[in-house]
Amino acid sequence: xxxxxxxxxxxxxxxxxxxxxxxxxxxxxxxxxxxxxxxxxxxxxxxxxxxxxxxxxxxxxxxxxxxxxxxxxxxxxxxxxxxxxxxxxxxxxxxxxxxxxxxxxxxxxxxxxxxxxxxxxxxxxxxxxxxxxxxxxxxxxxxxxxxxxxxxxxxxxxxxxxxxxxxxxxxxxxxxxxxxxxxxxxxxxxxxxxxxxxxxxxxxxxxxxxxxxxxxxxxxxxxxxxxxxxxxxxxxxxxxxxxxxxxxxxxxxxxxxxxxxxxxxxxxxxxxxxxxxxxxxxxxxxxxxxxxxxxxxxxxxxxxxxxxxxxxxxxxxxxxxxxxxxxxxxxxxxxxxxxxx
Amino acid sequence: xxxxxxxxxxxxxxxxxxxxxxxxxxxxxxxxxxxxxxxxxxxxxxxxxxxxxxxxxxxxxxxxxxxxxxxxxxxxxxxxxxxxxxxxxxxxxxxxxxxxxxxxxxxxxxxxxxxxxxxxxxxxxxxxxxxxxxxxxxxxxxxxxxxxxxxxxxxxxxxxxxxxxxxxxxxxxxxxxxxxxxxxxxxxxxxxxxxxxxxxxxxxxxxxxxxxxxxxxxxxxxxxxxxxxxxxxxxxxxxxxxxxxxxxxxxxxxxxxxxxxxxxxxxxxxxxxxxxxxxxxxxxxxxxxxxxxxxxxxxxxxxx
Amino acid sequence: xxxxxxxxxxxxxxxxxxxxxxxxxxxxxxxxxxxxxxxxxxxxxxxxxxxxxxxxxxxxxxxxxxxxxxxxxxxxxxxxxxxxxxxxxxxxxxxxxxxxxxxxxxxxxxxxxxxxxxxxxxxxxxxxxxxxxxxxxxxxxxxxxxxxxxxxxxxxxxxxxxxxxxxxxxxxxxxxxxxxxxxxxxxxxxxxxxxxxxxxxxxxxxxxxxxxxxxxxxxxxxxxxxxxxxxxxxxxxxxxxxxxxxxxxxxxxxxxxxxxxxxxxxxxxxxxxxxxxxxxxxxxxxxxxxxxxxxxxxxxxxxxxxxxxxxxxxxxxxxxxxxxxxxxxxxxxxxxxxxxxxxxxxxx
Numbered sequence: 001x002x003x004x005x006x007x008x009x010x011x012x013x014x015x016x017x018x019x020x021x022x023x024x025x026x027x028x029x030x031x032x033x034x035x036x037x038x039x040x041x042x043x044x045x046x047x048x049x050x051x052x053x054x055x056x057x058x059x060x061x062x063x064x065x066x067x068x069x070x071x072x073x074x075x076x077x078x079x080x081x082x083x084x085x086x087x088x089x090x091x092x093x094x095x096x097x098x099x100x101x102x103x104x105x106x107x108x109x110x111x112x113x114x115x116x117x118x119x120x121x122x123x124x125x126x127x128x129x130x131x132x133x134x135x136x137x138x139x140x141x142x143x144x145x146x147x148x149x150x151x152x153x154x155x156x157x158x159x160x161x162x163x164x165x166x167x168x169x170x171x172x173x174x175x176x177x178x179x180x181x182x183x184x185x186x187x188x189x190x191x192x193x194x195x196x197x198x199x200x201x202x203x204x205x206x207x208x209x210x211x212x213x214x215x216x217x218x219x220x221x222x223x224x225x226x227x228x229x230x231x232x233x234x235x236x237x238x239x240x241x242x243x244x245x246x247x248x249x250x251x252x253x254x255x256x257x258x259x260x261x262x263x264x265x266x267x268x269x270x271x272x273x274x275x276x277x278x279x280x281x282x283x284x285x286x287x288x289x290x291x292x293x294x295x296x297x298x299x300x301x302x303x304x305x306x307x308x309x310x311x312x313x314x315x316x317x318x319x320x321x322x323x324x325x326x327x328x329x330x331x332x333x334x335x336x337x338x339x340x341x
Numbered sequence: 342x343x344x345x346x347x348x349x350x351x352x353x354x355x356x357x358x359x360x361x362x363x364x365x366x367x368x369x370x371x372x373x374x375x376x377x378x379x380x381x382x383x384x385x386x387x388x389x390x391x392x393x394x395x396x397x398x399x400x401x402x403x404x405x406x407x408x409x410x411x412x413x414x415x416x417x418x419x420x421x422x423x424x425x426x427x428x429x430x431x432x433x434x435x436x437x438x439x440x441x442x443x444x445x446x447x448x449x450x451x452x453x454x455x456x457x458x459x460x461x462x463x464x465x466x467x468x469x470x471x472x473x474x475x476x477x478x479x480x481x482x483x484x485x486x487x488x489x490x491x492x493x494x495x496x497x498x499x500x501x502x503x504x505x506x507x508x509x510x511x512x513x514x515x516x517x518x519x520x521x522x523x524x525x526x527x528x529x530x531x532x533x534x535x536x537x538x539x540x541x542x543x544x545x546x547x548x549x550x551x552x553x554x555x556x557x558x559x560x561x562x563x564x565x566x567x568x569x570x571x572x573x574x575x576x577x578x579x580x581x582x583x584x585x586x587x588x589x590x591x592x593x594x595x596x597x598x599x600x601x602x603x604x605x606x607x608x609x610x611x612x613x614x615x616x617x618x619x620x621x622x623x624x625x626x627x628x629x630x631x632x633x634x635x636x637x638x639x640x641x642x643x644x645x
Numbered sequence: 646x647x648x649x650x651x652x653x654x655x656x657x658x659x660x661x662x663x664x665x666x667x668x669x670x671x672x673x674x675x676x677x678x679x680x681x682x683x684x685x686x687x688x689x690x691x692x693x694x695x696x697x698x699x700x701x702x703x704x705x706x707x708x709x710x711x712x713x714x715x716x717x718x719x720x721x722x723x724x725x726x727x728x729x730x731x732x733x734x735x736x737x738x739x740x741x742x743x744x745x746x747x748x749x750x751x752x753x754x755x756x757x758x759x760x761x762x763x764x765x766x767x768x769x770x771x772x773x774x775x776x777x778x779x780x781x782x783x784x785x786x787x788x789x790x791x792x793x794x795x796x797x798x799x800x801x802x803x804x805x806x807x808x809x810x811x812x813x814x815x816x817x818x819x820x821x822x823x824x825x826x827x828x829x830x831x832x833x834x835x836x837x838x839x840x841x842x843x844x845x846x847x848x849x850x851x852x853x854x855x856x857x858x859x860x861x862x863x864x865x866x867x868x869x870x871x872x873x874x875x876x877x878x879x880x881x882x883x884x885x886x887x888x889x890x891x892x893x894x895x896x897x898x899x900x901x902x903x904x905x906x907x908x909x910x911x912x913x914x915x916x917x918x919x920x921x922x923x924x925x926x927x928x929x930x931x932x933x934x935x936x937x938x939x940x941x942x943x944x945x946x947x948x949x950x951x952x953x954x955x956x957x958x959x960x961x962x963x964x965x966x967x968x969x970x971x972x973x974x975x976x977x978x979x980x981x982x983x984x985x986x987x988x989x990x991x992x993x
Binding site for chain 1: 710711818820821848849850851852853854856857860875877878879881882883901902905915916917919920921922923924925926927928931933935936939940
Binding site for chain 3: 536537538540541542543544545546547548551555556559560
């Protein structure tokens with residue numbers, strides 16, 4: 001089984017995870033939707049990458065592709081590579097892929113209630129992964145399950161390990177899901193909208209917990225969200241997605257101080273602020289595109305205040321606008337400097 | 342240019358969906374139905390059978406009651422395509438004319454069952470509480486009544502020889518066969534009742550009646566129609582069974598069940614007076630069930 | 646569409662009489678046990694004594710986390726539920742005492758915009774039917790021949806194309822469906838609109854459009870809003886005054902400035918400190934007030950001050966004496982805390 005175990009330790013000359021030019025289509029009766037159109041990003045050990053986008057941007061689909069849980073059909077991966085420690089997950093054999101999924105890369109979701117099986121106690125569910133994947137004995141697995149529940153700060157873990165999912169509050173269920181994900185001590189945690197369904201005080205607790213755990217376990221995280229506040233709080237780098245493409249890539253401070261893409265700029269300006277009362281919100285006009293009929297050239301051009309003729313015709317390439325910053329916009333420099341005003 | 346005007350300007354071109362004409366859910370279901378070959382086959386069969394029931398003379402000029410004892414149990418020939426039965430009647434003609442009774446019973450008992458199902462399902466589901474409790478118990482009782490027993494008891498309540506036509510059988514089948522459809526209606530009413538748009542209608546001041554007919558009934562109809570289309574086929578089969586056992590239709594009504602019954606004893610010598618009506622029966626039942634299945638498939642994914 | 650009402654600046658007029666007055670509204674949902682013979686064993690105290698005023702032309706925001714009772718409050722005000730006790734007056738009329746024709750007339754004056762644009766519209770009705778239904782229920786408002794025109798006017802008013810009157814909801818996006826819901830709520834020209842999380846289900850970029858629309862409509866038509874939401878930033882933006890709810894009670898109420906810059910109730914402070922601000926430089930000096938424990942069950946709230954089980958200031962007095970919602974020394978706005986005081990750096 002030696003070729004199935006993945007080595008830990010520094011990745012020789014590469015990134016921990018690298019998505020290269022990923023393309024995914026959804027083939028339905030009504031047509032083909034191009035959900036991901038050439039997405040590339042990378043993740044290094046210990047860092048938090050936020051994938052920011054609204055519904056339809058493709059942010060969750062990318063994560064599902066990495067985990068290998070896309071429903072095929074109707075989804076079809078039509079191109080690109082997903083390299084984990086230099087090895088392409090998409091061309092691996094299924095057993096190898098399984099060795100990676102869950103053990104090296106784990107995922108938590110928005111809705112803990114549907115991710116947990118309602119008819120089994122939570123302790124049993126956490127322990128099951130351990131028994132199954134690590135071959136632990138029942139007692140050992142149970143002990144470890146309690147440890148994990150304590151790690152995610154579920155009070156009275158020893159007794160609660162016997163409880164069922166519906167007996168927990170929303171925030172607690174989320175913690176259970178995190179415990180399950182961390183059972184195998186993964187190198188990467190993908191969090192898909194982990195706090196969207198939670199109250200704001202619970203959200204703060206969960207994000208805090210994730211931050212602590214990341215540091216303790218030296219885990220990298222991909223945070224998928226649409227919440228600009230959460231991103232500002234926890235991310236190191238951000239990839240902004242729109243219509244299946246990454247439109248901007250930057251470190252968190254630069255992005256918020258001076259966005260280099262009109263979509264990012266529009267988003268930042270349209271969010272109401274807690275610390276100031278504005279008069280009217282600036283909006284991005286129009287609607288997100290129909291993924292079966294993505295506009296030609298730059299997908300954002302019908303809604304863009306900076307649009308020019310070239311935007312209708314040519315898909316903008318990723319332009320380097322600063323150190324470690326790219327923007328897929330023909331007018332990137334203009335947007336960047338305009339914001340400084 | 343105000344933000345709203347620019348929104349309206351860009352909303353229109355982008356919003357164009359696959360069909361720019363309004364597409365209702367029924368239209369979507371119809372589109373699916375159209376593409377299903379089974380639907381067309383079933384529909385074709387049903388059309389032929391219904392024509393047979395309504396205008397039997399189109400299919401044969403022979404009088405099914407013109408029986409000649411001297412020509413009993415003849416095999417199929419040029420003169421009698423399906424042969425003759427023990428009484429010397431033309432089997433083909435009897436089979437063709439027999440379609441009417443079977444299909445009529447099927448349709449009317451389905452209608453009766455439908456009305457009862459709607460009534461019980463809507464009232465119970467919508468009002469809940471003790472009304473629902475009482476109606477559900479009634480449903481349970483009806484469910485517990487054995488069809489055959491009821492048919493025999495009901496049938497023996499009027500004099501032998503007295504012929505009420507198809508109506509006793511229709512009543513029996515309809516009165517005992519509405520339960521499944523009623524349950525389906527009730528559960529769709531209960532789920533429709535909790536929808537936000539029903540709350541919205543209440544907030545506008547809509548009366549119960551209005552909510553029932555405008556908002557809830559359309560949602561309850563579709564699943565009920567699906568169940569009943571399949572039930573139609575079952576009712577036809579049941580009628581044949583009852584008639585076979587003597588608890589359904591009686592002479593001189595022409596029915597496949599009756600024909601099958603009287604042809605059973607001589608099956609070894611003369612199989613055709615049994616085989617042909619039985620074959621037609623099977624095809625009819627199959628046709629209606631296939632139709633119901635196709636309708637169910639078309640409506641099923643449209644749970645928006 | 647020429648409004649018959651006067652145009653008011655949002656921010657409330659100088660009318661002395663509030664358009665809506667709520668007094669000690671209570672709603673308990675009984676919990677029963679047993680199958681055949683049920684016995685009442687307790688009650689979920691969803692709304693437990695809520696009082697406030699709504700002035701003409703103003704927006705009162707109501708915030709709180711799940712279980713605080715804000716949705717139940719909305720249903721009570723829309724008379725979808727009957728209160729266990731308490732009253733509410735619309736222009737001096739007790740809304741819970743009305744029935745029949747009077748109740749129908751009331752419905753014309755208080756309407757609601759619901760949260761989920763995907764379930765609040767009947768999928769089998771065209772947009773024209775949906776927006777026109779109010780006219781069918783209240784035929785005295787518009788003569789039959791006039792209805793189509795009025796529906797088209799309403800669609801135009803909310804920024805939709807009037808020619809789409811024959812389309813079905815599933816042919817529209819979430820933001821557009823919400824606009825349809827708003828058009829429906831406006832059909833009868835109500836004075837008060839209760840917005841129950843109207844933008845929570847929408848994408849960020851669409852939220853801004855709908856919020857702007859609501860504000861513009863308020864200005865043009867002189868509407869008064871009760872805006873219920875869990876997103877504190879959105880509430881601050883649109884509201885003139887804000888009420889904070891916890892476990893069925895209002896714990897603090899004041900102008901948006903008072904609540905957001907000078908909150909005095911510990912829960913409000915904790916709530917505000919927990920909201921992440923879209924500004925990465927705030928990380929450094931952000932102090933999140935951590936609340937211990939879970940929200941208590943509304944069926945069994947703590948004695949005295951309900952917040953005391955999670956409050957860092959809790960003393961004995963908090964368990965025995967329920968704090969009243971009155972003006973406190975720390976800042977002149979009502980706050981239900983014995984130890985209400987200001988705090989620095991609540992909002993980063």
